[in-house]
Amino acid sequence: QKEVEQNSGPLSVPEGAIASLNCTYSDRVSQSFFWYRQYSGKSPELIMSIYSNGDKEDGRFTAQLNKASQYVSLLIRDSQPSDSATYLCAAQGAAGNKLTFGGGTRVLVKP
Amino acid sequence: DAGVIQSPRHEVTEMGQEVTLRCKPISGHNSLFWYRQTMMRGLELLIYFNNNVPIDDSGMPEDRFSAKMPNASFSTLKIQPSEPRDSAVYFCASSRDGTYGYTFGSGTRLTVV
Numbered sequence: 001q002k003e004v005e006q007n008s009g010p011l012s013v014p015e016g017a018i019a020s021l022n023c024t025y026s027d028r029v030s031q032s033f034f035w036y037r038q039y040s041g042k043s044p045e046l047i048m049s050i051y052s053n054g055d056k057e058d059g060r061f062t063a064q065l066n067k068a069s070q071y072v073s074l075l076i077r078d079s080q081p082s083d084s085a086t087y088l089c090a091a092q093g094a095a096g097n098k099l100t101f102g103g104g105t106r107v108l109v110k111p
Numbered sequence: 112d113a114g115v116i117q118s119p120r121h122e123v124t125e126m127g128q129e130v131t132l133r134c135k136p137i138s139g140h141n142s143l144f145w146y147r148q149t150m151m152r153g154l155e156l157l158i159y160f161n162n163n164v165p166i167d168d169s170g171m172p173e174d175r176f177s178a179k180m181p182n183a184s185f186s187t188l189k190i191q192p193s194e195p196r197d198s199a200v201y202f203c204a205s206s207r208d209g210t211y212g213y214t215f216g217s218g219t220r221l222t223v224v
Contacts, residue, residue: 032210043217044215097142097210098159101154103153
């Protein structure tokens with residue numbers, strides 16, 4: 001079992017809709033969580049970080065963290081075709097500063 | 112800020128040859144990470160350094176892989192001898208004290224034939 005799990009998708013959403021991505025992690029000592037966006041053939045790009053339970057909003061993105069349920073999510077509001085990419089969830093443990101990545105969820109936004 | 116710089120961008124080599132990948136982290140970042148990405152296994156951490164010292168190399172697949180960081184501005188990942196199953200995209204990333212996520216380089220696409 002992978003330490004960070006994501007549905008591989010593809011998640012198909014119409015333009016203007018909300019895309020909802022989910023991520024679960026197995027290591028209870030994980031303290032920090034990150035969402036990266038990766039376009040095909042490109043490197044991962046950090047879009048959100050979240051460290052405490054609750055919601056964190058940044059523009060059209062909202063990250064949600066529930067440490068009791070070991071669950072992280074990312075909402076993309078007013079989805080645009082340019083949001084079509086693979087979204088990687090990552091967890092950072094307290095024991096060190098390495099990030100463990102999930103397999104990623106591919107999102108397709110259709111005009 | 113030039114970002115994390117990796118070279119070469121693409122490498123095609125024959126099985127058995129030595130391959131050296133290079134990385135220059137962002138100035139001021141003291142943590143450096145080498146990842147490998149494949150369709151089957153996703154992003155896997157190979158090794159990471161703090162202040163030029165290797166901290167965790169448990170992800171290095173086998174003795175054919177080695178990594179060095181002789182100074183704060185340069186790191187290499189070497190594969191000797193290379194095998195077709197090493198074909199992947201290799202990413203270098205850096206951060207300040209491992210906090211606030213990483214910045215990735217553009218990656219090196221390695222093909223071993």
